[in-house]
Amino acid sequence: MKTKLILYSLISLILFACKIENPANNKIGKCPNIDDPISWQNGIVKYGDWQFGYTWKDGYYAIGTGGVVTTNLHHDCNCPYNGNEIGGLGNTYAVYLPSQNNIAVIFRWKNNTFCEMEVFESWEGKTEVSAQMHCLLNDFLHLYPSDFTVSTTDPTQYDAKYSNNVHVTAFFTQKEPNLGSLKKLKIWSE
Numbered sequence: 001m002k003t004k005l006i007l008y009s010l011i012s013l014i015l016f017a018c019k020i021e022n023p024a025n026n027k028i029g030k031c032p033n034i035d036d037p038i039s040w041q042n043g044i045v046k047y048g049d050w051q052f053g054y055t056w057k058d059g060y061y062a063i064g065t066g067g068v069v070t071t072n073l074h075h076d077c078n079c080p081y082n083g084n085e086i087g088g089l090g091n092t093y094a095v096y097l098p099s100q101n102n103i104a105v106i107f108r109w110k111n112n113t114f115c116e117m118e119v120f121e122s123w124e125g126k127t128e129v130s131a132q133m134h135c136l137l138n139d140f141l142h143l144y145p146s147d148f149t150v151s152t153t154d155p156t157q158y159d160a161k162y163s164n165n166v167h168v169t170a171f172f173t174q175k176e177p178n179l180g181s182l183k184k185l186k187i188w189s190e
Contacts (some may be wrong), residue, residue: 031077034097034104039121039128040187043164045117047105048125052114052189073107100124116188127185137172137180156180165190 036048045052073079073095082095097105099122108116119133126132129143137158141148144160148170152158155175161170168187172180 022105031073031079032097032105034099034122034170035124037128038117038185038187040081040166040168041128043162043166045114045187045189047107047117052117114189116186119185119187121183131182133183134181136178137175137182138177139173140170140182141177 030049032048032050037046038161039046071099074081080098082094082096082140094106094108096103097107102120102122104120104123106116106118106120107114108118110116121133127143131140131143135143141158145162147162147167148158149160151159151169156172158170158172160170162168166187166189168185170182171184173183174180
């Protein structure tokens, strides 16, 4: 009787521990948050603990095969998505990170491959050089002294191109350097 009680207690403890820390319960790993940092230097796009690619690399979760990731972000992290179907080769769809009143970040896939991330004013994180939403145009360009050039089509947009065909466009409220503040970042790859 004493042996059975100890055995049942041990089994219960093991099952409890497995339920708490079993990564199979959450296929996505760490869910992205609206205050996660963004980086795109060296042609590698990262959002918090996520790296856009197809494999686990350097301690980052991979965002690559869109159908699987979209399904898991929706179910495991309660992220809304658009489109009639989740996943499937050839589908175009998006996953949203909502803030309290607005959308903070949109991740987009096309033909089952990551193609774009948009970061809006309600995003609370910082870039790899500490730029954040609402920073002035002058301050942003000081943080990226040789990366961005003014767009030829819109003086409130600044464009940069990095290795691996990673592009970044920074959108500002005005073209005046001391008045225009960052309102959106768009990071995409060709």
